[in-house]
Ligand SMILES: Nc1ncnc2c1ncn2[C@@H]1O[C@H](COP(=O)(O)OP(=O)(O)O)[C@@H](O)[C@H]1O
Protein backbone atom coordinates (compact mmCIF):
# COMPACT_ATOMS: atom_id res chain seq x y z
CA UNK A 1 0.00 0.00 0.00
CA UNK A 2 1.38 3.41 -0.85
CA UNK A 3 1.43 6.16 1.73
CA UNK A 4 -1.23 7.90 -0.36
CA UNK A 5 -3.65 5.09 0.44
CA UNK A 6 -2.92 5.15 4.13
CA UNK A 7 -5.49 7.76 5.20
CA UNK A 8 -8.11 5.92 3.15
CA UNK A 9 -7.25 2.72 4.92
CA UNK A 10 -7.58 4.42 8.28
CA UNK A 11 -10.97 5.73 7.23
CA UNK A 12 -12.04 2.17 6.49
CA UNK A 13 -10.81 1.16 9.89
CA UNK A 14 -12.52 4.05 11.57
CA UNK A 15 -15.85 3.42 9.84
CA UNK A 16 -15.80 -0.18 10.92
CA UNK A 17 -14.78 0.65 14.45
CA UNK A 18 -17.34 3.41 14.66
CA UNK A 19 -20.05 0.83 14.13
CA UNK A 20 -18.57 -1.16 17.03
CA UNK A 21 -18.60 -4.10 14.73
CA UNK A 22 -14.98 -5.00 14.83
CA UNK A 23 -15.36 -8.70 15.38
CA UNK A 24 -17.29 -8.95 12.14
CA UNK A 25 -14.91 -6.83 10.17
CA UNK A 26 -12.76 -9.60 8.81
CA UNK A 27 -15.77 -11.59 7.73
CA UNK A 28 -17.31 -8.61 6.06
CA UNK A 29 -14.15 -7.77 4.24
CA UNK A 30 -13.94 -11.26 2.91
CA UNK A 31 -17.38 -11.05 1.35
CA UNK A 32 -17.10 -11.15 -2.39
CA UNK A 33 -18.91 -7.95 -3.30
CA UNK A 34 -16.82 -5.58 -5.42
CA UNK A 35 -17.09 -2.94 -2.75
CA UNK A 36 -15.70 -5.15 -0.04
CA UNK A 37 -12.88 -6.56 -2.11
CA UNK A 38 -10.90 -3.40 -2.50
CA UNK A 39 -10.37 -2.57 1.19
CA UNK A 40 -9.79 -6.25 1.94
CA UNK A 41 -6.87 -6.53 -0.41
CA UNK A 42 -5.57 -3.16 0.68
CA UNK A 43 -5.76 -4.24 4.27
CA UNK A 44 -3.98 -7.49 3.52
CA UNK A 45 -1.20 -5.63 1.72
CA UNK A 46 -1.01 -3.33 4.66
CA UNK A 47 -0.66 -6.08 7.24
CA UNK A 48 1.90 -7.93 5.11
CA UNK A 49 4.04 -4.80 5.03
CA UNK A 50 3.91 -4.14 8.74
CA UNK A 51 6.94 -4.49 10.90
CA UNK A 52 6.14 -7.66 12.82
CA UNK A 53 8.49 -6.94 15.74
CA UNK A 54 5.40 -6.29 17.85
CA UNK A 55 3.44 -9.31 16.66
CA UNK A 56 4.47 -11.31 19.72
CA UNK A 57 2.83 -8.84 22.11
CA UNK A 58 -0.26 -10.49 23.57
CA UNK A 59 -2.79 -8.41 25.44
CA UNK A 60 -5.54 -9.83 27.65
CA UNK A 61 -8.01 -7.66 25.79
CA UNK A 62 -8.83 -9.46 22.58
CA UNK A 63 -9.42 -6.99 19.83
CA UNK A 64 -10.36 -7.85 16.28
CA UNK A 65 -7.60 -7.52 13.72
CA UNK A 66 -7.96 -3.87 12.73
CA UNK A 67 -8.33 -2.66 16.27
CA UNK A 68 -5.49 -4.90 17.38
CA UNK A 69 -3.20 -3.42 14.79
CA UNK A 70 -4.27 0.07 15.83
CA UNK A 71 -3.68 -0.75 19.50
CA UNK A 72 -0.21 -2.16 18.88
CA UNK A 73 0.70 0.81 16.75
CA UNK A 74 -0.62 3.29 19.32
CA UNK A 75 0.38 1.56 22.56
CA UNK A 76 3.47 -0.38 21.43
CA UNK A 77 5.75 2.41 22.67
CA UNK A 78 4.16 2.37 26.11
CA UNK A 79 4.59 -1.38 26.22
CA UNK A 80 8.19 -1.31 25.08
CA UNK A 81 9.07 1.36 27.63
CA UNK A 82 7.34 -0.61 30.39
CA UNK A 83 4.68 1.99 30.97
CA UNK A 84 2.10 -0.72 30.48
CA UNK A 85 2.39 -4.47 30.78
CA UNK A 86 -1.08 -5.40 29.52
CA UNK A 87 -4.29 -4.03 28.04
CA UNK A 88 -7.17 -5.46 30.06
CA UNK A 89 -10.32 -4.08 28.47
CA UNK A 90 -11.83 -1.26 26.49
CA UNK A 91 -13.45 1.20 28.89
CA UNK A 92 -15.16 3.29 26.30
CA UNK A 93 -15.16 3.73 22.56
CA UNK A 94 -15.87 7.43 22.31
CA UNK A 95 -16.42 9.81 19.43
CA UNK A 96 -12.84 10.99 19.29
CA UNK A 97 -10.99 8.32 21.15
CA UNK A 98 -11.18 4.91 22.74
CA UNK A 99 -9.99 4.50 26.31
CA UNK A 100 -8.48 1.24 27.53
CA UNK A 101 -7.86 -0.11 31.01
CA UNK A 102 -4.21 -1.14 31.25
CA UNK A 103 -2.12 -2.95 33.78
CA UNK A 104 1.07 -1.11 34.67
CA UNK A 105 3.56 -3.03 36.75
CA UNK A 106 6.46 -0.61 36.61
CA UNK A 107 4.68 2.68 37.24
CA UNK A 108 5.26 3.94 40.74
CA UNK A 109 2.30 3.55 43.03
CA UNK A 110 -0.11 2.75 40.23
CA UNK A 111 -1.29 -0.63 39.05
CA UNK A 112 -4.09 0.41 36.76
CA UNK A 113 -3.78 3.04 34.08
CA UNK A 114 -6.02 4.44 31.37
CA UNK A 115 -4.73 4.74 27.82
CA UNK A 116 -6.62 7.17 25.63
CA UNK A 117 -6.07 6.21 22.01
CA UNK A 118 -7.21 8.73 19.47
CA UNK A 119 -9.20 7.76 16.43
CA UNK A 120 -7.49 8.17 13.10
CA UNK A 121 -10.05 10.69 11.99
CA UNK A 122 -10.62 12.44 15.29
CA UNK A 123 -9.27 15.75 14.13
CA UNK A 124 -10.84 15.69 10.70
CA UNK A 125 -14.19 15.05 12.36
CA UNK A 126 -13.88 18.27 14.24
CA UNK A 127 -15.33 20.72 11.81
CA UNK A 128 -14.88 23.67 14.08
CA UNK A 129 -11.56 22.81 15.63
CA UNK A 130 -10.33 26.18 14.36
CA UNK A 131 -12.37 27.84 17.05
CA UNK A 132 -10.22 26.19 19.70
CA UNK A 133 -6.91 26.24 17.85
CA UNK A 134 -7.20 29.96 17.40
CA UNK A 135 -4.34 31.62 19.27
CA UNK A 136 -2.68 28.26 19.98
CA UNK A 137 0.73 27.52 18.53
CA UNK A 138 0.86 23.93 17.27
CA UNK A 139 2.90 21.42 19.25
CA UNK A 140 4.91 18.45 18.06
CA UNK A 141 4.95 15.00 19.59
CA UNK A 142 7.33 16.05 22.31
CA UNK A 143 5.16 19.04 23.17
CA UNK A 144 7.45 21.65 21.58
CA UNK A 145 6.06 24.49 19.48
CA UNK A 146 6.33 23.71 15.76
CA UNK A 147 8.37 26.40 14.06
CA UNK A 148 9.48 24.59 10.92
CA UNK A 149 8.20 26.42 7.79
CA UNK A 150 7.47 23.28 5.83
CA UNK A 151 5.41 21.85 8.68
CA UNK A 152 3.53 25.10 9.19
CA UNK A 153 2.73 25.34 5.46
CA UNK A 154 1.56 21.73 5.38
CA UNK A 155 -0.82 22.37 8.27
CA UNK A 156 -2.17 25.49 6.63
CA UNK A 157 -2.74 23.71 3.34
CA UNK A 158 -4.33 20.74 5.06
CA UNK A 159 -2.10 18.20 3.32
CA UNK A 160 -2.12 14.66 4.74
CA UNK A 161 1.20 15.41 6.47
CA UNK A 162 -0.22 18.68 7.82
CA UNK A 163 -3.30 16.93 9.17
CA UNK A 164 -1.10 14.41 10.90
CA UNK A 165 0.75 17.25 12.62
CA UNK A 166 -2.50 18.92 13.64
CA UNK A 167 -3.70 15.63 15.06
CA UNK A 168 -0.48 15.32 17.05
CA UNK A 169 -0.77 18.87 18.30
CA UNK A 170 -4.32 18.21 19.45
CA UNK A 171 -3.07 15.30 21.56
CA UNK A 172 -0.06 17.24 22.84
CA UNK A 173 -2.39 19.96 24.17
CA UNK A 174 -4.38 17.39 26.09
CA UNK A 175 -1.21 15.95 27.61
CA UNK A 176 0.37 19.30 28.36
CA UNK A 177 -2.82 20.55 30.02
CA UNK A 178 -3.05 17.44 32.19
CA UNK A 179 0.58 17.95 33.21
CA UNK A 180 0.26 21.60 34.10
CA UNK A 181 -3.03 21.14 35.95
CA UNK A 182 -1.79 18.10 37.81
CA UNK A 183 1.27 20.07 38.88
CA UNK A 184 -0.89 22.66 40.67
CA UNK A 185 -3.02 20.05 42.42
CA UNK A 186 -6.08 20.15 40.17
CA UNK A 187 -8.43 17.18 40.10
CA UNK A 188 -7.22 15.55 36.90
CA UNK A 189 -5.83 12.06 36.28
CA UNK A 190 -2.06 12.02 36.70
CA UNK A 191 -0.52 11.93 33.22
CA UNK A 192 2.31 9.42 32.73
CA UNK A 193 3.30 9.41 29.10
CA UNK A 194 2.39 10.55 25.60
CA UNK A 195 2.96 8.61 22.40
CA UNK A 196 2.30 9.40 18.75
CA UNK A 197 -1.38 8.65 19.09
CA UNK A 198 -2.11 8.06 22.74
CA UNK A 199 -1.94 9.36 26.27
CA UNK A 200 -1.38 7.26 29.36
CA UNK A 201 -2.83 8.48 32.64
CA UNK A 202 -4.03 7.36 36.01
CA UNK A 203 -7.18 5.27 35.92
CA UNK A 204 -10.25 6.11 38.00
CA UNK A 205 -12.36 3.16 39.02
CA UNK A 206 -11.72 -0.39 40.06
CA UNK A 207 -10.92 -3.51 38.08
CA UNK A 208 -14.58 -4.23 37.37
CA UNK A 209 -15.99 -0.75 36.92
CA UNK A 210 -14.52 2.44 35.56
CA UNK A 211 -15.59 5.63 37.33
CA UNK A 212 -18.89 6.89 35.94
CA UNK A 213 -19.14 10.31 34.35
CA UNK A 214 -20.89 12.83 36.58
CA UNK A 215 -23.91 13.17 34.31
CA UNK A 216 -24.97 9.64 35.29
CA UNK A 217 -24.57 10.28 39.04
CA UNK A 218 -27.30 11.49 41.39
CA UNK A 219 -25.98 13.43 44.37
CA UNK A 220 -27.72 14.48 47.52
CA UNK A 221 -27.82 18.23 47.96
CA UNK A 222 -24.96 18.44 50.48
CA UNK A 223 -22.64 16.44 48.30
CA UNK A 224 -23.80 18.29 45.19
CA UNK A 225 -22.82 21.55 46.87
CA UNK A 226 -19.38 20.18 47.77
CA UNK A 227 -18.76 18.80 44.30
CA UNK A 228 -19.95 22.02 42.69
CA UNK A 229 -17.46 24.01 44.77
CA UNK A 230 -14.78 21.54 43.80
CA UNK A 231 -15.56 21.97 40.11
CA UNK A 232 -15.39 25.76 40.52
CA UNK A 233 -12.06 25.40 42.32
CA UNK A 234 -10.73 23.48 39.32
CA UNK A 235 -12.07 26.06 36.90
CA UNK A 236 -10.29 28.66 39.02
CA UNK A 237 -7.02 26.73 38.74
CA UNK A 238 -7.45 26.65 34.98
CA UNK A 239 -8.16 30.37 34.78
CA UNK A 240 -5.05 31.00 36.83
CA UNK A 241 -3.18 29.25 34.01
CA UNK A 242 -5.04 31.26 31.37
CA UNK A 243 -6.82 28.17 30.17
CA UNK A 244 -10.43 27.24 29.56
CA UNK A 245 -11.49 23.61 29.23
CA UNK A 246 -13.60 24.30 26.13
CA UNK A 247 -15.78 21.18 26.39
CA UNK A 248 -16.60 21.17 30.05
CA UNK A 249 -19.77 19.46 31.18
CA UNK A 250 -20.82 16.65 33.51
CA UNK A 251 -19.90 14.29 30.64
CA UNK A 252 -16.23 15.18 31.03
CA UNK A 253 -16.03 14.85 34.78
CA UNK A 254 -15.45 11.46 36.38
CA UNK A 255 -16.84 10.73 39.80
CA UNK A 256 -15.25 8.13 42.06
CA UNK A 257 -15.73 7.60 45.80
CA UNK A 258 -16.64 11.20 46.47
CA UNK A 259 -13.82 12.61 44.33
CA UNK A 260 -13.91 14.04 40.85
CA UNK A 261 -11.52 14.26 37.93
CA UNK A 262 -11.86 16.61 35.00
CA UNK A 263 -10.91 14.89 31.72
CA UNK A 264 -10.81 15.39 27.95
CA UNK A 265 -8.64 18.45 27.31
CA UNK A 266 -7.47 18.42 23.66
CA UNK A 267 -9.60 21.45 22.75
CA UNK A 268 -8.25 23.53 25.66
CA UNK A 269 -8.54 27.26 24.90
CA UNK A 270 -5.80 29.75 25.65
CA UNK A 271 -7.83 32.62 26.87
CA UNK A 272 -5.46 35.49 26.25
CA UNK A 273 -5.01 34.77 22.58
CA UNK A 274 -8.39 33.36 21.57
CA UNK A 275 -11.02 36.00 20.77
CA UNK A 276 -13.85 33.50 21.35
CA UNK A 277 -12.58 32.69 24.86
CA UNK A 278 -15.32 34.48 26.75
CA UNK A 279 -18.09 32.86 24.71
CA UNK A 280 -16.54 29.43 25.15
CA UNK A 281 -16.08 30.02 28.86
CA UNK A 282 -19.73 31.02 29.27
CA UNK A 283 -20.78 27.85 27.51
CA UNK A 284 -18.61 25.72 29.84
CA UNK A 285 -20.13 27.36 32.90
CA UNK A 286 -23.67 27.11 31.53
CA UNK A 287 -23.28 23.37 30.97
CA UNK A 288 -21.88 22.84 34.43
CA UNK A 289 -24.71 24.83 36.00
CA UNK A 290 -27.21 22.81 33.99
CA UNK A 291 -26.09 19.60 35.67
CA UNK A 292 -25.95 21.09 39.16
CA UNK A 293 -29.38 22.67 38.78
CA UNK A 294 -30.66 19.14 38.15
CA UNK A 295 -29.02 18.20 41.48
CA UNK A 296 -30.76 20.99 43.37
CA UNK A 297 -28.01 23.65 43.23
CA UNK A 298 -29.39 26.81 41.67
CA UNK A 299 -27.03 29.31 40.06
CA UNK A 300 -27.18 32.05 37.52
CA UNK A 301 -24.67 30.78 34.99
CA UNK A 302 -24.12 34.14 33.28
CA UNK A 303 -23.37 35.95 36.56
CA UNK A 304 -21.17 33.16 37.82
CA UNK A 305 -19.17 33.13 34.57
CA UNK A 306 -18.82 36.91 34.69
CA UNK A 307 -17.66 36.86 38.32
CA UNK A 308 -15.02 34.22 37.67
CA UNK A 309 -13.88 35.91 34.50
CA UNK A 310 -13.54 39.41 35.88
CA UNK A 311 -11.91 38.17 39.09
CA UNK A 312 -8.90 37.40 36.91
CA UNK A 313 -9.01 40.89 35.47
CA UNK A 314 -10.32 39.77 32.08
CA UNK A 315 -12.62 42.01 30.12
CA UNK A 316 -15.93 40.64 28.97
CA UNK A 317 -16.12 40.64 25.18
CA UNK A 318 -19.71 40.74 24.19
CA UNK A 319 -19.13 40.02 20.51
CA UNK A 320 -17.69 36.91 18.98
CA UNK A 321 -16.26 37.14 15.49
CA UNK A 322 -18.39 35.14 13.00
CA UNK A 323 -15.33 33.12 11.96
CA UNK A 324 -15.28 31.68 15.47
CA UNK A 325 -18.85 30.48 15.30
CA UNK A 326 -20.06 27.22 13.81
CA UNK A 327 -23.22 27.55 11.72
CA UNK A 328 -24.01 23.88 12.36
CA UNK A 329 -24.33 24.41 16.09
CA UNK A 330 -27.57 25.67 17.58
CA UNK A 331 -25.88 27.45 20.47
CA UNK A 332 -23.51 29.29 18.11
CA UNK A 333 -26.39 30.33 15.83
CA UNK A 334 -28.24 31.57 18.90
CA UNK A 335 -25.22 33.60 20.00
CA UNK A 336 -24.92 35.10 16.52
CA UNK A 337 -28.60 36.11 16.47
CA UNK A 338 -28.21 37.62 19.94
CA UNK A 339 -25.19 39.63 18.88
CA UNK A 340 -26.96 40.92 15.79
CA UNK A 341 -29.95 41.89 17.93
CA UNK A 342 -27.84 43.89 20.36
CA UNK A 343 -26.49 46.27 17.67
N1 LIG B 1 -8.52 8.29 33.47
C1 LIG B 1 -9.67 7.64 33.24
N2 LIG B 1 -10.12 6.70 34.10
C2 LIG B 1 -11.28 6.04 33.87
N3 LIG B 1 -12.06 6.24 32.79
C3 LIG B 1 -11.66 7.18 31.88
C4 LIG B 1 -10.44 7.92 32.05
N4 LIG B 1 -10.30 8.76 31.01
C5 LIG B 1 -11.37 8.56 30.21
N5 LIG B 1 -12.20 7.62 30.71
C6 LIG B 1 -13.45 7.12 30.10
O1 LIG B 1 -13.36 7.25 28.69
C7 LIG B 1 -14.38 8.11 28.19
C8 LIG B 1 -13.84 8.93 27.02
O2 LIG B 1 -12.77 9.76 27.44
P1 LIG B 1 -12.65 11.28 26.98
O3 LIG B 1 -11.31 11.77 27.38
O4 LIG B 1 -13.84 12.04 27.50
O5 LIG B 1 -12.67 11.16 25.38
P2 LIG B 1 -13.77 11.53 24.26
O6 LIG B 1 -13.11 12.57 23.45
O7 LIG B 1 -13.99 10.27 23.54
O8 LIG B 1 -15.01 12.06 24.97
C9 LIG B 1 -14.82 8.93 29.38
O9 LIG B 1 -16.16 9.36 29.26
C10 LIG B 1 -14.65 7.96 30.54
O10 LIG B 1 -15.78 7.11 30.61
Ligand SMILES: [Mg+2]
Pocket residue numbers: 094251252264
Ligand atom coordinates in the same frame (compact mmCIF):
# COMPACT_ATOMS: atom_id res chain seq x y z
MG1 LIG C 1 -15.31 13.22 26.62
